[in-house]
Amino acid sequence: IDIGGPTLIRAAAKNFKDVLVVVNPSRYDELISKLKDGVDEGFRRRLAVEAFEHVARYDAVIANYLRKRLTGxxxxxxxxxxxxxxxxxxxxxxxxxxGAFYRTIPEIGEGCIANSRKLQGKELSYNNILDADAAVECIKEFDEPTAVIIKHATPCGIASSGNIFDAWIKAYETDTYSPFGGVVAFNREVNGELAEDLSKYFLEVIIAPSFSKESLEILGKKKKLRLLEIPSIKRREESICFRSVTGGLLVQDRDVKEINPEEWRVVTRKKPSKEDIKSMVFAVKCVKHVKSNAVVFVKDTHTVAIGGGQTARVDATWIATHKGKEKIKGSIMASDAFFPFRDAIDVAAAAGVKAIVQPGGSIRDKEVVEAAEEHGIIMVFTGQRYFRH
Structure with missing residues (x-):
């Protein structure tokens, strides 16, 4: 920990009217020019501000490191x-x-949008960055070859499969309208076959751990399409996350809790099969990334309908069943929070849902479970809520 250096920089910056303090090498050429032609007051002030910012950054890094190391x-x-x-x-x-985009200092080792490498395309927009972050955080839930399609920071299609091409096809088939202008993330290399199909659609950003040479040649024909490479896209670390509010900052643990079906409780007479539980795990991983109130409907390990961002859970359910139509029959439904009334159960039952997985915890749980029994629907309580505001 340097003491003398920061002290000299601060002292020089305080005396900026008589001392030029340079902490950024990119300023050297401009400084030499100013020394020859005359140093104006504005330049002195900019250098002083940069000096104080530099020392403040240094002190902040030290403070955070020592807090984690010494006090936790x-x-x-x-x-x-x-x-x-x-x-x-x-x-x-x-x-x-x-708008502007900043990275945390020191940088994290986990793959994320802030340390991604842009291989081609236009500069990322503010909204591209939000959508890309949502896509990357969602794809980290899955180990199998998976595709995630994001539109307006919420998923509109998610699928895991034995190969990445099939995962893309199934994710896209969830909702063939919403991916227009969307962001797609993969947790496997984008190969030529996948790139050929992706090139048929208007997409803003494609994210993957790597892109084959053939895929780059194919997608390179779409000059504006942004390709982001994140080699460590699967890695997740425990940390805290931030949300700004006017005049303040909300801080909380990042939600990286593992989903463990052994902690779940079957609350209906009908019991889920092993295949049902596998689909339920997949569904819960999906619904935790959809804006609340949120529900998803899945078959095997791919979504068939998604409803989110609604002020009433029954409306989210109606939207999903309306969009999913016949695909809802025989599907498994997941909800990010408990059902306050039985109405959403009735809507899902009318569409042909097979089973429902939800946190439970409502004062009307008994009524909700009775509705599931009445319709012959399997219901499982996870005890874990996944609000996403």
């Missing part, structure tokens, strides 16, 4: 963080807003 305190009284600019975006969420 997760939520300290004073939370110091530092970030480094990756890029300024063309605009923010909307054209009338300005």
């Amino acid at each position: 305190e997760k939520f300290p009284r004073n939370l110091t963080m530092t970030f480094e600019l990756i890029q300024k975006t063309r605009y923010g969420e909307n054209p009338h807003q300005e």
Whole structure:
């Protein structure tokens, strides 16, 4: 831990009217030019600000390292963080807003959108980054070859299969309208066969641990299409995550809790088979990444319908069954939270659902279970809620 260096930098920055302090080598050429032609007040001020930012960043990194090493305190009284600019975006969420993208310092070792490598395409937009992050975080749930399609930061198709091409086809078949202008993530290399099919659609971003030479030649014909490579896309680390609110910051544990069906409880007379449990695990992994209120319907290990972002769970269920139509028959439904009423069960039953997996915990659980019994539906309580706001 350096003491003298930061002290000299701070002292020089404080005395910026008489001292030029340079902490960024990219400023050297400009400094030499200014020394020859004259140093203006604005340049002195910029250098001083950069100096204080540099020292503050150094101190923040030290403080965070020592807190983790010496005290292990997760939520300290004073939370110091530092970030480094990756890029300024063309605009923010909307054209009338300005935006930028920063990475945490020090960088994390886990594969993420902040350390991805862009192989081709336009600069990532603010919304591209949000969607890409949602896709990457979702794909990390799965070990089998998996495809995740994201639109407006929520999944519209997820599938795992024996090979990555089949996973893509099944994910796309969930909802053939929503992927237009979407983001797709894979946890296996994109090969030529997959690239050929992907090239038929308008997509904003494709993310994968790697791209074959043949796939790059095929997708390279779509000059604006962004290809992001994240080699360690499967890795997940325990950490804390942040959400900004006006005037403050919300901090919580990142949700990396393993899904363990041995902790679940069957609450109906009809029992799920091993195949049903496998599908339920897949469904729970999917629904935890859909905006609440959320439900998903799956067969085997692929979604057939997704309903999310609704203020009433019955509406999310109706939307999913309306979009899934005949595909709902014989499917398994997962809900991110308990059912406050039996209405969503009745809607799912009318569409032909086979089984439902949900956290349980409602004051009307008895009524909800009775509805499942009445319709001959298997119901399992996980005891684990997955709200996503």
